[in-house]
């Protein structure tokens with residue numbers, strides 16, 4: 001079965017063809033450079049860009065795969081959560097194609113798709129404990145099967161990626177700063193006393209990362225020289241950091257506080273004895289090297305296979321939407337044409 005996946009939930013416009021659970025190809029246009037000028041995603045600009053990019057991406061995808069649009073047997077689009085205007089563009093395209101091709105339409109939960117994205121690269125063993133860490137979400141799920149997800153805990157305020165991006169911007173790093181924190185953190189050892197490990201003094205599986213902004217801003221008030229000068233490009237940023245190891249220690253310590261909060265809640269759930277057969281980490285922040293290293297250790301100690309998508313499958317992409325659409329369609333799921341986008345909550 002050939003499934004066209006459409007991803008427009010935030011600032012990546014992407015289309016992918018997935019055939020029988022295998023990715024044929026993906027065409028992705030990242031709007032990051034446009035939004036970086038504003039220090040964050042501008043919803044109106046994002047939806048306008050999706051509208052203009054998608055037709056070109058579709059033409060390129062068909063050309064690259066040598067397929068015809070009439071070969072498509074199911075159309076899947078991210079239904080939410082995400083930015084309403086952006087979701088509507090992708091859902092509108094999906095509905096138009098499903099109607100004209102007379103094929104099923106599947107609206108996909110973007111968060112569930114992130115968690116199962118690694119299925120394109122390896123077998124996922126269920127039930128799995130799934131950590132979804134992105135710019136908009138920090139959710140811990142019990143993934144019972146490809147269509148059964150139980151939410152165990154979530155961030156009560158900022159998502160882990162949001163905390164990284166906001167603190168990176170306090171340090172004057174470009175948006176989104178998560179990957180710069182990661183790169184600079186790799187050049188130093190964390191100081192565990194520098195920042196608190198947030199929201200652990202409780203018995204639940206929720207997270208809270210907004211306090212880290214205050215902790216970083218207090219640290220910067222005491223050490224103002226840590227703010228980076230405005231640098232022309234990423235190369236300049238890296239070479240400045242190499243000459244200023246103190247900033248690398250700040251990044252490593254901040255990264256460590258976030259990663260430890262995630263690890264401790266994961267261990268807390270694993271200690272409760274549910275018969276998990278694997279541990280999944282997904283979403284943009286799952287590209288973080290410190291998180292990947294620490295989760296590898298945790299999984300090894302618990303003799304659980306760790307399922308980590310490769311970096312391109314961690315950040316927003318259409319391959320995961322096509323894959324999830326294919327999984328659901330083969331299990332007999334589809335939506336009517338009046339299915340709505342769900343910007344918040346559970347689609």
Ligand code: KG4
Nearest residue numbers: 134135136161176178182284285288315316
């Ligand atoms: O999943 P994603 O592409 O989009 C959302 O659905 O939010 O995640 C984007 C987030 C951003 O906060 C970005 O800073 C973060 O993922 N990110 C990283 C890394 N690469 C991307 N955070 C830490 N380390 C990275 N290497």
Ligand code: ZN
Nearest residue numbers: 114134315316
């Ligand atoms: Zn995402």
